[in-house]
Amino acid sequence: DAMVxxxxxxxVTQFGKPVTLSCSQTLNHNxxxxxxxxxxxxxxxxxxxxxxxxxxxxxxxxxxxxxxPNTSFCFLDIRSPGLGDAAMxxxxxxxxxxxxxxxxxxxxRLTVL
Amino acid sequence: DQQVKQNSPxxxxxxxxxxxxxxxxxxxxxxxxxxxxxxxxxxPTFLISISSIKDKNEDGxxxxxxxxxxxxxxxxxxxxxxGDSAVYFCAASSPGNTPLVFGKGTRLSVxx
Numbered sequence: 001d002a003m004v005x006x007x008x009x010x011x012v013t014q015f016g017k018p019v020t021l022s023c024s025q026t027l028n029h030n031x032x033x034x035x036x037x038x039x040x041x042x043x044x045x046x047x048x049x050x051x052x053x054x055x056x057x058x059x060x061x062x063x064x065x066x067x068x069p070n071t072s073f074c075f076l077d078i079r080s081p082g083l084g085d086a087a088m089x090x091x092x093x094x095x096x097x098x099x100x101x102x103x104x105x106x107x108x109r110l111t112v113l
Numbered sequence: 114d115q116q117v118k119q120n121s122p123x124x125x126x127x128x129x130x131x132x133x134x135x136x137x138x139x140x141x142x143x144x145x146x147x148x149x150x151x152x153x154x155x156x157p158t159f160l161i162s163i164s165s166i167k168d169k170n171e172d173g174x175x176x177x178x179x180x181x182x183x184x185x186x187x188x189x190x191x192x193x194x195x196g197d198s199a200v201y202f203c204a205a206s207s208p209g210n211t212p213l214v215f216g217k218g219t220r221l222s223v224x225x
Contacts, residue, residue: 004156006156009154033212040122040217040218041217042115042117042202042215042216042217042218043157043202043215045212045213048212090156090157091156092156097211097212100145100147100162100206101147101159101162102159102213103159104149104156104157104158105156106154106155106156107154107155107156
């Protein structure tokens with residue numbers, strides 16, 4: 001089945017210790033997104049790639065970086081995680097960038113100790 | 114400033130009755146609206162959508178209504194089933210290269 005896969009599902013890191021979350025897709029979609037979602041809040045878009053074009057949201061902290069080495073994979077790097085970065089991180093894909101149906105992965109829950 | 118608002122954080126409905134989830138938006142440029150459903154420990158999954166050229170879209174037990182003048186949309190689930198218990202997110206997009214904007218979600222509990 002075509003899908004969006006996120007690894008790991010649960011990640012624990014220490015304050016200030018870099019961490020990388022990964023996302024892969026078998027849908028061959030052009031666009032990949034990273035969202036941060038905290039409890040009882042809307043998913044917050046961090047950035048998205050249209051193919052290789054990187055689009056950073058204006059309020060995404062510099063602490064968050066992303067890489068998309070190919071169509072299938074996208075990584076979220078948190079350079080120096082703080083306690084406030086503990087959240088669910090959702091990866092999503094869509095065929096185009098018109099904001100239509102997005103397909104989400106199961107998410108990675110990040111805990112910062 | 115929230116452009117998509119779901120003012121009810123939670124809703125409880127008895128099995129077999131109608132569930133109505135509401136969503137309001139402020140950006141008049143939005144032209145496409147979606148509802149996503151999210152179970153615990155899973156990512157959101159697409160449920161139903163509506164374009165601004167329509168005022169109703171139906172898919173089985175799920176119907177979305179759009180009132181453009183009021184900038185309001187609602188999701189109706191009839192009849193509600195226990196398996197519908199989840200968090201429902203409303204999302205909207207505007208023309209061009211713009212990502213979806215999500216609401217905070219409404220947690221629906223369907224009680225048997």
